[in-house]
Amino acid sequence: MKLSIITPCKTKDIEKLKQLATNLNRQDNNDFEWVIACNHDVDLNGLNFPIESINFNGENVAQARNAAIRKAHGDYLMFVDADDFLLPNTINNVINKLKPNCLTDLKVYPTYEPVNSYFTEINQKQEFRMPNWAFRRIPEPTAEETELNDNFQEVNQNIIFDNISKYLKISGKIIPKGIVWDNDILFDEENPLYDDFYFMGKVLGLVDKFIQFDTFKYVKVKHNDPINDPSLSQLECDDRWDQMLNSFIKTFNSVTYNELQNKIVIHSINKINKYFYNAVISNKFSKNKLNDILNIMSNYLSLINVKLLNNVNFISRRILINIKKHNYSKAKRQMKLLIGLRYIHKLLKNKGRGITRVYYEMICKKLKVNEKVIIYESFLGRNYSDSPKYIYEYIQKHYPGQFKHIWIAANSNVKKDLSSKPNTKVVKRFGFRYMYYMGVSKYQVINMRQPRWFHKKPGTVFMSTWHGTPLKHLVFDMENVASATRLYKKIFYEQSRQWDYLVTANQFSVDVFKHAFMYPEQKMIKSGYPRNDILNVPNRDELAKNIKQKLGIPLDKKVILYAPTWRDDEYVDVGQYKFQLKLNIAKLREQLGDEYVMVLRTHYFITNNLDTSGFGDFVYNESSYDDISELYLISDILITDYSSVFFDYSILRRPILYYVYDYDKYASVLRGFYLDMKKDLPGPLLKTSDEVINAIQNIDDVSAEYADKYAEFSEKFSKWEDGHASERVVNMLLKDDKRVKKID
Missing domain, CATH: 3.40.50.11820 (CDP-glycerol glycerophosphotransferase, N-terminal domain)
Incomplete structure (x- = not known):
């Protein structure tokens, strides 16, 4: 047995563990064991490799990892968290490259919020594609990077030390078990938030060879729900800074190699410089708690070479020196100065908006x-x-x-x-x-x-x-x-x-x-x-006529309102998407133009202006029209897709068609639905332009076919829409204001 994969797990992560099991089971090489330390019974069957399951009742991840290390039989230890996964063929690519006394880095790729269906797609297809929407705030990999290969290089300690913040984390590392056993290296069980600093610090001080793969093979999933499913780094903990500083102190004291010590110190003071001062100025700590943290920091600073403080700016250096000397009041005043200067710098970068924010705050x-x-x-x-x-x-x-x-x-x-x-x-x-x-x-x-x-x-x-x-x-x-x-x-x-x-x-x-x-x-x-409310007013026909005249729409033509929404995979920037018009407008014009015109209304997230100039007087692009409710009034048929506009439009009891050319992709990969679109909607799902045209040409038959479904839908979603919603809402808004008088 060459390789032991170690995974700590808590009850809340059981479903994620099952996904990881599927991922590991689809690896091309099964010459490994999986050692799971979990505080819940684990029932995993049908796997191609042996499992060592430890019913673990400890309090933290460090204890779970240590329990798993003691049970591991492999020559090498790989640490894979329950919510992460390996890319296809990873184990086959690395298992023959492992060397005694040599740390192996799988090159971790941090992803944000990949959906389960995407995860399953990787497992099933055994290929790795990188859609834009699966990753946030990191450069999209090049085509060469996404090719799965076994290229690697041996790198020296200087490269590792220059990236010390990355190498103090356990994710994606493969470590010879002999180094761990012979030197009694374990995770810090007294420090549940930063248990791997001490472990990896000792490992880095003992190995003299490093293998780093050219392409990433370990995908670390960063949690996107800090409220219900926080990662360790997202937990709200009063003693987070205590634990972080104590981890640096313990790691510093355990390492005998001076250059490594220096790199750990530089990493720690950069972290303090980046995050700590703002936390102090924001009153994140009580007075007693802050003094406790400053005392720990003072003890730490007394251990290190003061010359290393030159790695931060002058004011931060003075802050740290004053903390070291227990001049806490002076240090806090300097923190205020530094944060103020950073704030001014940020405001100057934001120009006008930054200045008005100062006006608001001050x-x-x-x-x-x-x-x-x-x-x-x-x-x-x-x-x-x-x-x-x-x-x-x-x-x-x-x-x-x-x-x-x-x-x-x-x-x-x-x-x-x-x-x-x-x-x-x-x-x-x-x-x-x-x-x-x-x-x-x-x-x-x-x-x-x-x-x-x-x-x-x-x-x-x-x-x-x-x-x-x-x-x-x-x-x-x-x-x-x-x-x-x-x-x-x-x-x-x-x-x-x-x-x-x-x-x-x-x-x-x-x-x-x-x-x-x-x-x-x-x-x-x-x-x-x-x-x-406007959809229920007594004079809505007259309103519709006035709106048509305002827009220049012929009164003798029926109106098709086409209101598509945005797609997650056409992402441009936060809240901005492009949209490609897949409906064959030219064919609709040819087949329907004598009787109908089309009003186009895209979602406000869609940033590109769709060119409809070639469709003459058949298409009225009203994407910038303020009030879509008024467009409902003038339309005889609604065509939409996954937009919620049809809920409101159904109040009018007019026909609704769903043009969902990408339904399978959208429903299973891009977004989940609260409704079963195949069963619950008051209109047909259409996937081609010809189907849309046919439905419009036979709209009376479509309406008759969906009459019962429409009635059921309206009962569920439109019961409260009686034209008096504004009155009910305003009554609640102003209910405590005794000085106002309503005039009926």
């Missing part, structure tokens, strides 16, 4: 709340639309002159729409007036999320209207977060805790938001969406 957030100010924002200030629009209009009508209304705008369109409205002011998003009103407003009505830096004041009311009934998995139900930072779930959780109310359209949404947002049901308003 002045606006300290101002007294104005009881009569309401702020509204729709889709990050892009337009005057959605539920905030209809809440605003209801308040204007029924509480005239009693409030000052502030609309946030990212462009000039919003100001144009509101220029003649009484008691209304439009302010530029992130401008000076924006910051002022964010600081003084009593009410905030927003359909997405507030900025991360905004914290509502006591006594104010924040209402999230959200922006749709969910079809695709949201936030905590998402395995893959391709459109945002890997801390998206943590940030969302922190922001949504500030919401006083969350507006919901139906009971289905209530049930989803409870787990997708982890939001309490008692704070949800079960009202329907204010934006849908």
Whole structure:
């Protein structure tokens, strides 16, 4: 037996362990054993290699790894965490390259949020493809890098030491067991957060040969849900800095090789310089806790050569020297100076927005709340639309002159729409007036999320209207977060805790938001969406006629509204996607142009302007039209895909077609659904342009075929939509304000 793969595991990781089992079972070489130390019984059958399972009842990962080391029979130890995996053919590529007294580095590739289906795809196909959406904040590998090969090089200690932060981590390392046994090297069981520093520090001081593979073979999955499934680095721990510093001290004292000691010190002081001062200034520690940490840091600094402090800037160097001398008050003043300078530097880089943020932090957030100010924002200030629009209009009508209304705008369109409205002011998003009103407003009505830096004041009311009934998995139900930072779930959780109310359209949404947002049901308003009130007004036919005339659409033509959404795999940047028009518009025009015109309305995430100029008067591209509810009113048929627009459109009881040319890929790989699209939708799933044309030509037959399904769908999703949602929502928003008077 040459190789022992060691995996610590806790009960919450059992499902991940099963995935890893599948991954290992598909390796081309099974000349290894798998040693699992778990605090739960592990039932894994049908594997091509032996398993040594340890029913482990210890407290931390270090104890589990040490228990596994003691049971390992192999000549080499490879450490693979339960939520990571190896690329195909890895063991076959490395097993003949292992050498006595030689550390082997598999070259770790850190991924963010790969979905399970993608993981399964790697296992099943035994190939490695790197889709853009599977990785975040790291360079996409070149074609040469993604080729699986066994090329490697022997590197010297200087290369290892120059990358010491990487080599102090156990992931992707293969270590001769003899080095571990002969030198009694174990993981630090007293330091559960940083147990591998001590272990790897001793190993690096003893080996004199290093093998590093040219291509990455170990994929380390970084957790994207710090709230429900935090990694060790994401755990909220009061003693994190104590443990980190103690790990550096213990590792420093255990290493006899001076150059390695120096590299460990440089790594540690860079970490202190980067993270610690900001934590102090942000009041992350109590006074006693901070003194405890500073005492540990002082002891550590007394061990090291003061010349190594030259690796940080002058102010940081003075801070560390003062900590070493126990001049803590002076050190804290210097920390404030350094953080202030960093903040100014960041503001200067951000130019205008940075300056207004200073204005908010220094002045606006300290101002007294104005009881009569309401702020509204729709889709990050892009337009005057959605539920905030209809809440605003209801308040204007029924509480005239009693409030000052502030609309946030990212462009000039919003100001144009509101220029003649009484008691209304439009302010530029992130401008000076924006910051002022964010600081003084009593009410905030927003359909997405507030900025991360905004914290509502006591006594104010924040209402999230959200922006749709969910079809695709949201936030905590998402395995893959391709459109945002890997801390998206943590940030969302922190922001949504500030919401006083969350507006919901139906009971289905209530049930989803409870787990997708982890939001309490008692704070949800079960009202329907204010934006849908317009779909039930008595004069909606007259409104539709006026809208058609405004857009120049012939009154004698029927309207097809095509409203596709974005795709995760067409990612450009955070919240930005490209879209390729797959529907054969030319053929639709040829077959349907005598009777119909098409209105195109893409999702606001889609950044590229689709060129429809070649389709003459058949296509009206209204992707920038503010209020999609008005486009619902003028349309006779809706074509969509995975957009939630059909939930709202169904209120009109008009035909809905689903053009889902990429259904198999989208459903299984890109995003999961809350509904079974093949069973639950009030219209057919169509995969070709010909099927779409045929459905439109026979739309009466399609409507008859789906009549029962449509009625069932409406009962489930539209029951609350009676045209009075705005009234219910505003009543909740203003229920504690005794000074306002409603005028019916």
